[in-house]
Structure formats: structure tokens, C-alpha cells
Amino acid sequence: MCLSGTLEDKLAAAAEAGFDGIELFENDLVVAPFSPAEVRRRCADLGLSIDLYQPFRDFEAVPPDVLAANLRRAERKFDVMAELGADTVLVCSSVSPDAVDDDDLAAEQLHALASRAADRGMRIAYEALAWGRFVNTYDHSWRIVRRADHPALGLCLDSFHVLSRGSDLAAIRTIPGSKIFFLQLADAPRMHMDVLQWSRHYRLFPGQGAFDLTGFVEKVLSTGYSGPLSLEVFNDVFRQSDPHRAAVDAMRSLLLLQEHEMPAAPELSGHAFTELAVTGPEIANALGRMGFTHVGQHPSKPVQLWRQGAARVVLNEGAGEISALAVESADPQRSIARAEAFRSHELSREQVSLPWVEAPDGTAVFFCGEGWQQDFEPTGRVDDGGAGLTRTDHVSLSQPFDNFDEAALFYRTVLGLRPELPTEFAAPFGLVRSRAVTNAARDVRISLNVSLLRRGEWAPGVPDPQHIAFATDDVFASASAMRENGAPLLKIPDNYYDDLDARLALSPELLASLREYSVLYDRDEDGEFLHFYTELLGSRVFFEVVQRVGGYLGYGGVNAPVRMAAHRRLRLARA
Amino acid sequence: MCLSGTLEDKLAAAAEAGFDGIELFENDLVVAPFSPAEVRRRCADLGLSIDLYQPFRDFEAVPPDVLAANLRRAERKFDVMAELGADTVLVCSSVSPDAVDDDDLAAEQLHALASRAADRGMRIAYEALAWGRFVNTYDHSWRIVRRADHPALGLCLDSFHVLSRGSDLAAIRTIPGSKIFFLQLADAPRMHMDVLQWSRHYRLFPGQGAFDLTGFVEKVLSTGYSGPLSLEVFNDVFRQSDPHRAAVDAMRSLLLLQEHEMPAAPELSGHAFTELAVTGPEIANALGRMGFTHVGQHPSKPVQLWRQGAARVVLNEGAGEISALAVESADPQRSIARAEAFRSHELSREQVSLPWVEAPDGTAVFFCGEGWQQDFEPTGRVDDGGAGLTRTDHVSLSQPFDNFDEAALFYRTVLGLRPELPTEFAAPFGLVRSRAVTNAARDVRISLNVSLLRRGEWAPGVPDPQHIAFATDDVFASASAMRENGAPLLKIPDNYYDDLDARLALSPELLASLREYSVLYDRDEDGEFLHFYTELLGSRVFFEVVQRVGGYLGYGGVNAPVRMAAHRRLRLARA
Incomplete structure (x- = not known):
């Protein structure tokens, strides 16, 4: 059955x-x-x-x-x-x-x-x-x-x-x-x-x-x-x-039922980098305007390492999508042994020296040990802290319809991450189910998303967009710096802020700043979440900048429909 | 919403x-x-x-x-x-x-x-x-x-x-x-x-x-x-x-809530014909071997009328699918008025003299009054009763995923048919939901089918097959005659009959006949249903022959997975 x-x-x-x-x-x-x-x-x-x-x-x-x-x-x-x-x-x-x-x-x-x-x-x-x-x-x-x-x-x-x-x-x-x-x-x-x-x-x-x-x-x-x-x-x-x-x-x-007999998953300690396969300069331009610096270059391939604080993006050639997640592992070879034990086999790709496996959606998952950055030759350019981004907060991946539950189990078994409870929200083109997988320290966070019903012809954006969210300690300073630099930030409608005011009665100063910088807001009993987005870059990728205050553990899912509607309009306007 | x-x-x-x-x-x-x-x-x-x-x-x-x-x-x-x-x-x-x-x-x-x-x-x-x-x-x-x-x-x-x-x-x-x-x-x-x-x-x-x-x-x-x-x-x-x-x-x-203020739906009195858009001789050959006679020819188009008793099929040119349903209406113009009132607009197609509208799945629905057969010139060939088919029992249409409920309402409003309760069954490649719409006399029956989830890449047969079921008063005589004539009848596995024996303890004679002719069987408190299928003709169409005994009102849905698995194997064998 x-x-x-x-x-x-x-x-x-x-x-x-x-x-x-x-x-x-x-x-x-x-x-x-x-x-x-x-x-x-x-x-x-x-x-x-x-x-x-x-x-x-x-x-x-x-x-x-x-x-x-x-x-x-x-x-x-x-x-x-x-x-x-x-x-x-x-x-x-x-x-x-x-x-x-x-x-x-x-x-x-x-x-x-x-x-x-x-x-x-x-x-x-x-x-x-x-x-x-x-x-x-x-x-x-x-x-x-x-x-x-x-x-x-x-x-x-x-x-x-x-x-x-x-x-x-x-x-x-x-x-x-x-x-x-x-x-x-x-x-x-x-x-x-x-x-x-x-x-x-x-x-x-x-x-x-x-x-x-x-x-x-x-x-x-x-x-x-x-x-x-x-x-x-x-x-x-x-x-x-x-x-x-x-x-x-x-x-x-x-x-998984006999996990105690399986190789333990080595500790993961953050997103080493996320690889984007891109065509043309749009994403590199955006990264530059967001304060990233092109600090490294692969010696033999057109592969670039961009950095801002501990947030890192690798640009490779390809069709405009997230092609790999790279996590820092305390022991990459043991990570691979764990993966193999859970029937996810090590793969090889020309000139990739990192051990890796493939996630159910086709994204490569690299295990990075110390010194992985040695694959890149320094460009001489130096990260000056840019717009204040500190690290990768999470990577958000839209999953193929048939493989959503498979993906949660893949990350749980192969990477030893913990799936959180699934949530659902109404997006403009149908319901979306979302489930995060994280490590205990929550410095590796992957958000998996899927539409509740497989999309048909009417709904736009198939495959759905993917994105990388970077952390900042001051969302307004980051937004201000990026705007200065001409980053393609997403404009959020005034109606959103009027509703926020009605619902949450935020201080007029905070509300004004949110509105000014198109920053979205969520809170729960443990803390607050302030975040803003870029426009869609190419057909499938965008970036997010997030500030977590207190113990907020979510992903601002309540605001996702606002972003989706705004992206949809830009897409229509360009079409 | x-x-x-x-x-x-x-x-x-x-x-x-x-x-x-x-x-x-x-x-x-x-x-x-x-x-x-x-x-x-x-x-x-x-x-x-x-x-x-x-x-x-x-x-x-x-x-x-x-x-x-x-x-x-x-x-x-x-x-x-x-x-x-x-x-x-x-x-x-x-x-x-x-x-x-x-x-x-x-x-x-x-x-x-x-x-x-x-x-x-x-x-x-x-x-x-x-x-x-x-x-x-x-x-x-x-x-x-x-x-x-x-x-x-x-x-x-x-x-x-x-x-x-x-x-x-x-x-x-x-x-x-x-x-x-x-x-x-x-x-x-x-x-x-x-x-x-x-x-x-x-x-x-x-x-x-x-x-x-x-x-x-x-x-x-x-x-x-x-x-x-x-x-x-x-x-x-x-x-x-x-x-x-x-x-x-x-x-x-x-x-529909103010149906009493709408034009009444004229009485329908049966399937006048079903139109198949076909390429090549496969379906015409099959009809011939099933005992149909090519009795009429359109004067200006390559459109043929085939007949056996009151079962009629029109062959037109096309991609191998059911292109039109034609129902006999007591007043085709009033049928169109009803359709228009329910926002389904009369369409025109070159050289089609019958009034018609389009169902949600794109199938044309023709309203035939008396004398519609005058569009065809006699070929001189005469229907001799063939293999004993008497009329069209039902037409079965696979619906686009988004339009299943829309279709039931279309047939209810525009044609005045009555939707029956939906049923579900497990097919080899996923769950299928089925809902019939019928007139009160049950001489117009349309079976609407959809997969419970929109199909992905794995499941074969998208779009799913469609079929026409013809009635007979003696399923075994019809099967025997068709087999004599070399009709491409679908072979049903022995296991099916062993299970039938275990479940229903049918008389050995009946069981032997069912097995001999690959006839499937169902019964309920009101009667019995005996039916057999042809192989798939082209990629999407097949025929069924059914005998209803007593007051059986269903469609043998319990047996559909047997047919689907058999069709799937033939498809694989041919691929």
C-alpha cells in the first residue's frame, strides 16, 4: 500500500x-x-x-x-x-x-x-x-x-x-x-x-x-x-x-527506528555557504548592492565566493536557482557515513572537492570541514562588513509536490536535523504548507515549502521561488545601507502597515520605520521578527534579511502572502 | 475567498x-x-x-x-x-x-x-x-x-x-x-x-x-x-x-438557487451519438469488429456515422479522444436557451448544424432534435444488429483536475441532469473520484472521473483514458460475437475470477462464463452488472459493453482497477 x-x-x-x-x-x-x-x-x-x-x-x-x-x-x-x-x-x-x-x-x-x-x-x-x-x-x-x-x-x-x-x-x-x-x-x-x-x-x-x-x-x-x-x-x-x-x-x-545503531550525525555548526547557479550579472549585482564582497575565485572554474560577515554565497553557472546547500560539519567524512547508512549515497561532481549528497528536490548538500575556503583563491577584495549581515539565517526551498515528507525525513536522517511542526498559510494562488528542519543550536535552518495541491496551469511561478535569508542585528541599518547602494528591495504596500497598526498597536516610531524601509513584522510570546525582501532576481531566486529579537523561532510565515503578491505583481509588470 | x-x-x-x-x-x-x-x-x-x-x-x-x-x-x-x-x-x-x-x-x-x-x-x-x-x-x-x-x-x-x-x-x-x-x-x-x-x-x-x-x-x-x-x-x-x-x-x-425562474431543461431521451476524433483506422476497425456498421457519411467532411441498434458513434478527424457528446433533446432550441441562462454560451463550429455548448473539459455537447441523422448520407450499408448492442449506456470522461465540481454543476444546470453521490476507489496510480450525472429516465448517463490529487510525472496515462459504454441484453452473446470477429477485447486475469469466487460464491457455470469471456461482475441489493472492455485504442479511448440486470444503477467502479492495471500492462508492452 x-x-x-x-x-x-x-x-x-x-x-x-x-x-x-x-x-x-x-x-x-x-x-x-x-x-x-x-x-x-x-x-x-x-x-x-x-x-x-x-x-x-x-x-x-x-x-x-x-x-x-x-x-x-x-x-x-x-x-x-x-x-x-x-x-x-x-x-x-x-x-x-x-x-x-x-x-x-x-x-x-x-x-x-x-x-x-x-x-x-x-x-x-x-x-x-x-x-x-x-x-x-x-x-x-x-x-x-x-x-x-x-x-x-x-x-x-x-x-x-x-x-x-x-x-x-x-x-x-x-x-x-x-x-x-x-x-x-x-x-x-x-x-x-x-x-x-x-x-x-x-x-x-x-x-x-x-x-x-x-x-x-x-x-x-x-x-x-x-x-x-x-x-x-x-x-x-x-x-x-x-x-x-x-x-x-x-x-x-x-x-530511523534503530537510530541508536546507526552512525551518529556529526554536529553541524552553521551554513558554510549557499550555492546559486546563475546566468548573467543580475544576482552578482544584487549581492554587491546588498553589501557582499566577491572575496574568492575558483582557480579553474567560473565560480565565485561572495561574503559578508559569516554569510557566504557561491555563484556558479546555471539556470537561476539554489543549486547547493553547504553546512559546516564537525566531521564531513562521518557525515557521509551517516548519509550512506541512511541510503543517501555520496556523489561526485567534477572539480568539487567537498563530500556531498543530493536532497530529494535535487539540491546538492555539501559537508564542509575546516579550510573548505582554500578551494578559492583570494581576489584581494576585502569584506568590510557591508550592510551588516552577519550570517545565513535560513535557506528556503520549494519542494516538488511528491517529495515534501520525503524531504523532512531526508534532513532528519541524513543530516540529523529536527523537523518542526508543519504550518499552513493561504497564498494568493493556493494553500502552502511549510516545515522547517533545524539543528539544536538553530544555526542550520532549512525551510521546506510545498503547495497543498499540485499546481495547475493557472497558478504562476512553477517552480516556486527559493530564497536565502541572511541575518542582521539591525534590520533598519541594513535596509538603509542597501537602499543607499541601490539594492532591488521589495516595496511593501501601505495597507500592510495600516493593518499592522490595527492589529498590534506598535509604537508610532517603530511603525514609521517599518513602513519607511518596507520591513515586515511578526511577533510571538517569545520574541519578534523583522524582515525585508529583495525583488525576484531572474525567475526563481530572491533574498531576505531578517532580524530575530528574543526567542522568536519562526519564519514570519504570516507575512509570506504579502511578499508573494508583491512578487507576482512585479512579474506581471515585467511580462 | x-x-x-x-x-x-x-x-x-x-x-x-x-x-x-x-x-x-x-x-x-x-x-x-x-x-x-x-x-x-x-x-x-x-x-x-x-x-x-x-x-x-x-x-x-x-x-x-x-x-x-x-x-x-x-x-x-x-x-x-x-x-x-x-x-x-x-x-x-x-x-x-x-x-x-x-x-x-x-x-x-x-x-x-x-x-x-x-x-x-x-x-x-x-x-x-x-x-x-x-x-x-x-x-x-x-x-x-x-x-x-x-x-x-x-x-x-x-x-x-x-x-x-x-x-x-x-x-x-x-x-x-x-x-x-x-x-x-x-x-x-x-x-x-x-x-x-x-x-x-x-x-x-x-x-x-x-x-x-x-x-x-x-x-x-x-x-x-x-x-x-x-x-x-x-x-x-x-x-x-x-x-x-x-x-x-x-x-x-x-x-440554480432560483431554478424555478430559469428556463426549464427540456427532456433528454438518450445519447444520440458520441463523437470520436480519431487518426488512422484503429477505432473504425474496432467498431467494425464489435458489430457496428458504417451507415452514414457526411456529404462534405470526412465524418462517418456508425450504428448498432440505437448505439451510435460519429468518427471525425482528430487526436484520438471523445470530442462530443450528443444528447436527444425534446427541444434543442430550448436546451440552448437553458444553457445560455446558465452562462454556457452557444458555440459554432464549421459545418455543424446542431446547436451546442462546451463542457468544462472541452467536450462539445450537442443537442439533437428529430431528424439530426439527415446530416449524413446513407452509405447503403445496413445495421444487421451486429453483436447485439442496443444503445449507449454511458459515456465516461476524465475531467481536468481543477474542473471536477464545475463539471457536475455544468451538467446539473445546463443539461438538467442529476449528479449522483461521488465515489472513490484506489487505482494502481492513485485514488480516483467518480461522479455520475444522469437524467431521471437514466437513458443519459455521464460518468465523470478525476484523480484525487493532480497527477505528477510518475503516474502514466495523463490525460486519463475516456470511454463509451454500450448496452447489451446478453453480455456473453455480445462478447462471443465480438471475439469471433476479432475485436480487441481486454483479457482479465484469472486471479480476478478466483477472488470473485471466494467473495461471491457465484454458480460455477456463471463463473466459468465470466472467466471464458473476460467479463467482469458486480452486484448490489438491486441487481447485477456484467461488463467487458476493449483494449486501449490509440492512447486515450476504449469501449465497454455492459449488461444491467434488475435495478443495478452503478458503473462497476469496484472493477475499474482491474481494467486500469490491464491497460497499463498493454501500454508498457507496446512501449
């Missing part, structure tokens, strides 16, 4: 990503032109075991005639499983109107089913659906399994069904590991909706959502459970995205 | 679609570079009044210091409204942690606000949000407004907030129409989720969802309310789709 495509697409992707086995979802088999025996051979050829056949629905606690029909149905499925070489079938708790609320009857009928399974060397894994009609908690399903008391009858535990209901996990440890036949894992964002819809559309791989999967798995393993850790993730996006990528994403999520 | 884009995009779209006025959503103004006075002029130039300014949040039932801040905030917004020339502001019930559950205090403070508004010739329209902290039903908001007893304080009624909670509508008639200051309309599908999320993401225009908007509006109008009927539709799709189309869709939804 985690992967898009037909059965052969899914099997190839799972094998390629290094999975040991699969759950076979009945629908995939039913629509396939291969006999179960052929599927068995194909899986064997790919090194995949078939660990579970599923789902078998609406079996237990029914009148005798329905039971007879259900047993007939089960026997047919056992035939298929025998051909497949699968020995465990998932039976999920009934939602049928035929079922009755009678644990003894459920136990008795599951016992009968288990006996038939045992005759064929098979096992029944009984699972409480969170929306089961009468059985919808794991402890209830365990009471029934214990009562049925058949060696071929055990439990399937699914993290979503357990955690979505907020069940107390203490009882897990009362279940013998040998009676847990199967473990299914899925994360999810916290949502306030019908649990069935939540489950069918919004599940995520472990580490992408809000559930504590690590704690859950520890509890289950403490019972002695030694079966597969399997992923069962119903997700509208994954259902339609490239299964080869999704399978790697999935594998990464499982590896 | 109904329209995507910046303020100028929205105003242009609303004016073009014939709206008299707008609600101005604060965010649109805040990000705009036009002063409120400039917006006022722009609206006036476009013939749009500004009927409401909104939203003003979290005002009432607060401690004195918060009240003072809120009144200051209100005065600033009154300043903006004065410049705009807007005299009514929407105040929605508080969700603030500062608010207290005290109707007297709420009434007192709203009275104070209304007094200040009145001083400036303005009015307050108080609205109960369905998720308001203390005030979340319309009757509660009315009790507060009545208690406050100020002429400048009235209600805003929003159909979503009222209907989503299932409130009893009887109390609406106890409100004097003069105290209802504003009426907002939104439909929605029935969903089981947090009402805030439901409201913010899934609202629809009246007639597109499950609410009885006509009944609601009647109740409100019966109070004597004579203000605007305004649309407030938060919808993730509309937020990012072409506002010019959405505005026409919106206008259509309002016209």
Missing part, C-alpha cells in the same frame, strides 16, 4: 530499496496477470519473502450461515496463500452489520478459523481496526485471542490503530511476544477527523508524523516479538508518486 | 461573470498595493459594490483592557471601510482564550461596537462560527443580537455554519428579515471531520455538495431578507484554479 503502481512496479521498488519481504495486498494480486505461483517465483528471484497476505475482512462473531460462507471464503484464500508460499493472513476486526458484540463467539469462530489455518501450516494474525464495530482497541483484540487460545491465532499490532486512539501502551508488555504474529508501522500527523479517513489518506512513514514510533516499537520488541517490522502506509501522495523513491524513503524510516 | 489570485485577478473575474458585488476579504486588501480608495474606484469602474468587509475576529465578551484594544482595532478597520465605501463588517463569534461565556457581556460589548459603527453610518453583522468558543449556533447569535438591541447590529447567516452542525432551521423564521444583515452561502460534501477543517478546505458552491441550499435560502428569504446572496467558499481546489472559470461556476450556482 505504501507504493504506487502495479504489483511488478512495487516488487521491483521494494527489492531495489533493500527490503527483505513484503505484505501482499490482495487488490494488487487480484488485478495482476501472474498466478500466485508466478508471484512467488518473482518475489524469490528478487529476494523478497511474502510475510503477510491481507486483508481478510469481516470474519468473526457472526450467525452460523455467515460463518459458513466466511469459512468457505477463507479456504479459497488459503489456497491462494499456499500457492504464494505465504503462511500468515491478517484478519481485521469486523465492521459488518452481520457481526454481534460477543467476545466469546468471536473467540470461538476465530479458533475455528485458526484450526483450519493450522491444518495447512498457516497462521491468523487478528488486528483491531481503530474503527472496528465492536473490537477497536489492541487490548480488546488480545482478550479475544487469549480466550480463543489457539497456537495458530495471534495478534497483528498496527501502530496507527493503537496510537490514533491514544490507547494506553502499558498493556502491550502483557502480551507474550510469541502471540504477536505481525507488526505494522505507520506514523501520521495529528489531525482532527474521522479515524477511518485519517488512516486511509494521511498515514506517513515513521519519523514523518507526530506519533512516537520509536517508543511504540520498543514496547513491542520488549515482549520478545521477533517478526518483521512492516510498513502499512495509506497516503494519497505516496499512492501516486514514484515507488522507487518512496521505497527508499520507507527504508530510511525503518532505519 | 472563492477565487484564486490577487485582488485585481479576483475583481476582474467577478465582474466578468456578472456579479453585482463582492465581499472584500481583508487579506486580499492587506497585500494589495492599492489604497482602499483606489480599490473603491476600481470596483466602481467594474460595476461591483463592496457589500461586506470581513473578517473581524475575537471581539466580544472580553475583559475591559481587551475590549479597549478591540475597539481601537475596530476603529482602524472602520477607517479602511470608510475609504472603501463599505458599510457592513462581519464580526464572527470569538474563539479567543480571552473571551468568557457570558451572553450579557457579549451583547453589551457588541452594542458598544454597533454604536461606534452607527456613528460612522456602518453596521455590524454578527456571525456564529460553527466552531465558535461559546457562540456556535445561529440561534445563539440571534439571542445575543436581540439582547444587544441596536439598530446597527444584525446577523450574518452562513449556510455552512448552520447546516454543518445540523441545526434546526425552524428558528430562522423567528428572525425579522431586517435583522439579517448578510447571507453567505456555501455547500459542502458530507464529511466526518473537524468542522473547522471541513469548512476551510472542502466547501463547495451551492448545488455541488450535499446540503439543501435551496431550502435554506427559502427559509431566509421568507423572513423578508432582501440583501445580497453572497458566496463564501473555502476550497483548496478553487483557491488555485482559474478565477475566471470559478466565477462563472459560482454564478451558475446562484442561478
Whole structure:
């Protein structure tokens, strides 16, 4: 269910990503032109075991005639499983109107089913659906399994069904590991909706959502459970995205569950630089007017290092986009070892001496150790502090629609960053979801953005712009210096300031300065955020300058629509 | 909120679609570079009044210091409204942690606000949000407004907030129409989720969802309310789709609310024909092998009429798609009058004598009166009944992502068809939503399909296939005859039949016949559905043959994934 495509697409992707086995979802088999025996051979050829056949629905606690029909149905499925070489079938708790609320009857009928399974060397894994009609908690399903008391009858535990209901996990440890036949894992964002819809559309791989999967798995393993850790993730996006990528994403999520066994992520200590691939002089001109100095030049390539304080930008040739993030790592080689362990492979690029991997959106991620600036020859020009920028505050990247959750997990696993809670805001051309990943010291911050629905023809700006935000300790001084220098700063409409005044009753002096310099403002209980933007430079890149006051940890998302509308108008005006 | 884009995009779209006025959503103004006075002029130039300014949040039932801040905030917004020339502001019930559950205090403070508004010739329209902290039903908001007893304080009624909670509508008639200051309309599908999320993401225009908007509006109008009927539709799709189309869709939804004043839709009595625009002989060959006869030829164009019983296909030249639906109308000119009244304009195409309009997906819809076949000269070939097809059962069209709900409303209004409840199923490359529109006699059936998320690069088959389903009274006889003739029928995998046997325990004879002829099967409480498919002909078109037994009203959606997987494999095999 985690992967898009037909059965052969899914099997190839799972094998390629290094999975040991699969759950076979009945629908995939039913629509396939291969006999179960052929599927068995194909899986064997790919090194995949078939660990579970599923789902078998609406079996237990029914009148005798329905039971007879259900047993007939089960026997047919056992035939298929025998051909497949699968020995465990998932039976999920009934939602049928035929079922009755009678644990003894459920136990008795599951016992009968288990006996038939045992005759064929098979096992029944009984699972409480969170929306089961009468059985919808794991402890209830365990009471029934214990009562049925058949060696071929055990439990399937699914993290979503357990955690979505907020069940107390203490009882897990009362279940013998040998009676847990199967473990299914899925994360999810916290949502306030019908649990069935939540489950069918919004599940995520472990580490992408809000559930504590690590704690859950520890509890289950403490019972002695030694079966597969399997992923069962119903997700509208994954259902339609490239299964080869999704399978790697999935594998990464499982590896994260055993993070203590993985190479630790070396400490990161800031953005070394951000690389822009540019055509023409527009961006270099803007950097100059913003107070940056071209301090270094690559000896053999048209690659320039620009600097202002500890804010650094590398200009390379290309189509006008952010082509690389470079983070300072305490140990670049160990950073690469960590990346490799999480299935992100070191790449090479001509004349790049830094170790690097590729993020899901295609951006290169360089790991810089001490002395990385030696790749550049000094130009002789000296950074005089320019307009007061001190360092890179964050880099903001628009993500491809299919890869937003993959990206959060990539940064969490490969770089050891921490994803923050996703936020949403209404932009002029649709809703935008945003999620930052940061290190503990918050000197590496990456903001990931995606439209809530993949954009169509109407919405402009596909791909959406990307930007680099630089920090200053005095936003007005920086803005003033840049304006002096003729930097292409973005004009913010007066209406914005009138609204700010109405909402926040700022001091007239502050409001006047904000208005004067087109600086935007946000605050929360911990501090303030003052920031301004440049115009779009080329089709896709702009810069931001930010001042954080106090403990403000956000990114001024409330102001993003103002910037977007202003960029849109400039784009139209130039078109 | 109904329209995507910046303020100028929205105003242009609303004016073009014939709206008299707008609600101005604060965010649109805040990000705009036009002063409120400039917006006022722009609206006036476009013939749009500004009927409401909104939203003003979290005002009432607060401690004195918060009240003072809120009144200051209100005065600033009154300043903006004065410049705009807007005299009514929407105040929605508080969700603030500062608010207290005290109707007297709420009434007192709203009275104070209304007094200040009145001083400036303005009015307050108080609205109960369905998720308001203390005030979340319309009757509660009315009790507060009545208690406050100020002429400048009235209600805003929003159909979503009222209907989503299932409130009893009887109390609406106890409100004097003069105290209802504003009426907002939104439909929605029935969903089981947090009402805030439901409201913010899934609202629809009246007639597109499950609410009885006509009944609601009647109740409100019966109070004597004579203000605007305004649309407030938060919808993730509309937020990012072409506002010019959405505005026409919106206008259509309002016209539907006064359907009794619109020209009635003439009775439709079946699919006259379906036109395919084709290149090469593949589809003509397939029709021939399926038992169709080329009975007519256009005198001046390379357009052919093929027939079998009352099933008719017109072949024209083109890129391999369904280019037109033709329905038999009791009065084609009145059909056009109806279409025009609902803002769908008659078009002309060279040498087409039939009156027609264009559906949202670009398909032409022809209205055929008696004698339409006279456009074709007989070829002399005679339909001998072929393979037993009797008529067109339905036409299935894949819709552009942005226009699915627009399409349902188009067919409902322009053709007078009835949309059925949407259904969803999991296809190999993502979820698919399907919604049929039919006439009362069910001899015109159109199935509209869309993927739940706009497809990306991975998923094949964009645009998705379209097909025509023909009816037969004996599916096996038709399949047998077509197979004899070498029609390119789609082979269904054995696994499908094994599963059918397990699930439904059909008689061995029936199962054997289904398997033998690759016929698929579905049943419900009312009847049975037996159907088979051709392979894909070209890149986008295929045919289906269906037999309905008893009162089965569906389209065999449960079997669609089987067909999709089979088509996908053929496509890959040929690639």
C-alpha cells in the first residue's frame, strides 16, 4: 500500500530499496496477470519473502450461515496463500452489520478459523481496526485471542490503530511476544477527523508524523516479538508518486527506528555557504548592492565566493536557482557515513572537492570541514562588513509536490536535523504548507515549502521561488545601507502597515520605520521578527534579511502572502 | 475567498461573470498595493459594490483592557471601510482564550461596537462560527443580537455554519428579515471531520455538495431578507484554479438557487451519438469488429456515422479522444436557451448544424432534435444488429483536475441532469473520484472521473483514458460475437475470477462464463452488472459493453482497477 503502481512496479521498488519481504495486498494480486505461483517465483528471484497476505475482512462473531460462507471464503484464500508460499493472513476486526458484540463467539469462530489455518501450516494474525464495530482497541483484540487460545491465532499490532486512539501502551508488555504474529508501522500527523479517513489518506512513514514510533516499537520488541517490522502506509501522495523513491524513503524510516545503531550525525555548526547557479550579472549585482564582497575565485572554474560577515554565497553557472546547500560539519567524512547508512549515497561532481549528497528536490548538500575556503583563491577584495549581515539565517526551498515528507525525513536522517511542526498559510494562488528542519543550536535552518495541491496551469511561478535569508542585528541599518547602494528591495504596500497598526498597536516610531524601509513584522510570546525582501532576481531566486529579537523561532510565515503578491505583481509588470 | 489570485485577478473575474458585488476579504486588501480608495474606484469602474468587509475576529465578551484594544482595532478597520465605501463588517463569534461565556457581556460589548459603527453610518453583522468558543449556533447569535438591541447590529447567516452542525432551521423564521444583515452561502460534501477543517478546505458552491441550499435560502428569504446572496467558499481546489472559470461556476450556482425562474431543461431521451476524433483506422476497425456498421457519411467532411441498434458513434478527424457528446433533446432550441441562462454560451463550429455548448473539459455537447441523422448520407450499408448492442449506456470522461465540481454543476444546470453521490476507489496510480450525472429516465448517463490529487510525472496515462459504454441484453452473446470477429477485447486475469469466487460464491457455470469471456461482475441489493472492455485504442479511448440486470444503477467502479492495471500492462508492452 505504501507504493504506487502495479504489483511488478512495487516488487521491483521494494527489492531495489533493500527490503527483505513484503505484505501482499490482495487488490494488487487480484488485478495482476501472474498466478500466485508466478508471484512467488518473482518475489524469490528478487529476494523478497511474502510475510503477510491481507486483508481478510469481516470474519468473526457472526450467525452460523455467515460463518459458513466466511469459512468457505477463507479456504479459497488459503489456497491462494499456499500457492504464494505465504503462511500468515491478517484478519481485521469486523465492521459488518452481520457481526454481534460477543467476545466469546468471536473467540470461538476465530479458533475455528485458526484450526483450519493450522491444518495447512498457516497462521491468523487478528488486528483491531481503530474503527472496528465492536473490537477497536489492541487490548480488546488480545482478550479475544487469549480466550480463543489457539497456537495458530495471534495478534497483528498496527501502530496507527493503537496510537490514533491514544490507547494506553502499558498493556502491550502483557502480551507474550510469541502471540504477536505481525507488526505494522505507520506514523501520521495529528489531525482532527474521522479515524477511518485519517488512516486511509494521511498515514506517513515513521519519523514523518507526530506519533512516537520509536517508543511504540520498543514496547513491542520488549515482549520478545521477533517478526518483521512492516510498513502499512495509506497516503494519497505516496499512492501516486514514484515507488522507487518512496521505497527508499520507507527504508530510511525503518532505519530511523534503530537510530541508536546507526552512525551518529556529526554536529553541524552553521551554513558554510549557499550555492546559486546563475546566468548573467543580475544576482552578482544584487549581492554587491546588498553589501557582499566577491572575496574568492575558483582557480579553474567560473565560480565565485561572495561574503559578508559569516554569510557566504557561491555563484556558479546555471539556470537561476539554489543549486547547493553547504553546512559546516564537525566531521564531513562521518557525515557521509551517516548519509550512506541512511541510503543517501555520496556523489561526485567534477572539480568539487567537498563530500556531498543530493536532497530529494535535487539540491546538492555539501559537508564542509575546516579550510573548505582554500578551494578559492583570494581576489584581494576585502569584506568590510557591508550592510551588516552577519550570517545565513535560513535557506528556503520549494519542494516538488511528491517529495515534501520525503524531504523532512531526508534532513532528519541524513543530516540529523529536527523537523518542526508543519504550518499552513493561504497564498494568493493556493494553500502552502511549510516545515522547517533545524539543528539544536538553530544555526542550520532549512525551510521546506510545498503547495497543498499540485499546481495547475493557472497558478504562476512553477517552480516556486527559493530564497536565502541572511541575518542582521539591525534590520533598519541594513535596509538603509542597501537602499543607499541601490539594492532591488521589495516595496511593501501601505495597507500592510495600516493593518499592522490595527492589529498590534506598535509604537508610532517603530511603525514609521517599518513602513519607511518596507520591513515586515511578526511577533510571538517569545520574541519578534523583522524582515525585508529583495525583488525576484531572474525567475526563481530572491533574498531576505531578517532580524530575530528574543526567542522568536519562526519564519514570519504570516507575512509570506504579502511578499508573494508583491512578487507576482512585479512579474506581471515585467511580462 | 472563492477565487484564486490577487485582488485585481479576483475583481476582474467577478465582474466578468456578472456579479453585482463582492465581499472584500481583508487579506486580499492587506497585500494589495492599492489604497482602499483606489480599490473603491476600481470596483466602481467594474460595476461591483463592496457589500461586506470581513473578517473581524475575537471581539466580544472580553475583559475591559481587551475590549479597549478591540475597539481601537475596530476603529482602524472602520477607517479602511470608510475609504472603501463599505458599510457592513462581519464580526464572527470569538474563539479567543480571552473571551468568557457570558451572553450579557457579549451583547453589551457588541452594542458598544454597533454604536461606534452607527456613528460612522456602518453596521455590524454578527456571525456564529460553527466552531465558535461559546457562540456556535445561529440561534445563539440571534439571542445575543436581540439582547444587544441596536439598530446597527444584525446577523450574518452562513449556510455552512448552520447546516454543518445540523441545526434546526425552524428558528430562522423567528428572525425579522431586517435583522439579517448578510447571507453567505456555501455547500459542502458530507464529511466526518473537524468542522473547522471541513469548512476551510472542502466547501463547495451551492448545488455541488450535499446540503439543501435551496431550502435554506427559502427559509431566509421568507423572513423578508432582501440583501445580497453572497458566496463564501473555502476550497483548496478553487483557491488555485482559474478565477475566471470559478466565477462563472459560482454564478451558475446562484442561478440554480432560483431554478424555478430559469428556463426549464427540456427532456433528454438518450445519447444520440458520441463523437470520436480519431487518426488512422484503429477505432473504425474496432467498431467494425464489435458489430457496428458504417451507415452514414457526411456529404462534405470526412465524418462517418456508425450504428448498432440505437448505439451510435460519429468518427471525425482528430487526436484520438471523445470530442462530443450528443444528447436527444425534446427541444434543442430550448436546451440552448437553458444553457445560455446558465452562462454556457452557444458555440459554432464549421459545418455543424446542431446547436451546442462546451463542457468544462472541452467536450462539445450537442443537442439533437428529430431528424439530426439527415446530416449524413446513407452509405447503403445496413445495421444487421451486429453483436447485439442496443444503445449507449454511458459515456465516461476524465475531467481536468481543477474542473471536477464545475463539471457536475455544468451538467446539473445546463443539461438538467442529476449528479449522483461521488465515489472513490484506489487505482494502481492513485485514488480516483467518480461522479455520475444522469437524467431521471437514466437513458443519459455521464460518468465523470478525476484523480484525487493532480497527477505528477510518475503516474502514466495523463490525460486519463475516456470511454463509451454500450448496452447489451446478453453480455456473453455480445462478447462471443465480438471475439469471433476479432475485436480487441481486454483479457482479465484469472486471479480476478478466483477472488470473485471466494467473495461471491457465484454458480460455477456463471463463473466459468465470466472467466471464458473476460467479463467482469458486480452486484448490489438491486441487481447485477456484467461488463467487458476493449483494449486501449490509440492512447486515450476504449469501449465497454455492459449488461444491467434488475435495478443495478452503478458503473462497476469496484472493477475499474482491474481494467486500469490491464491497460497499463498493454501500454508498457507496446512501449
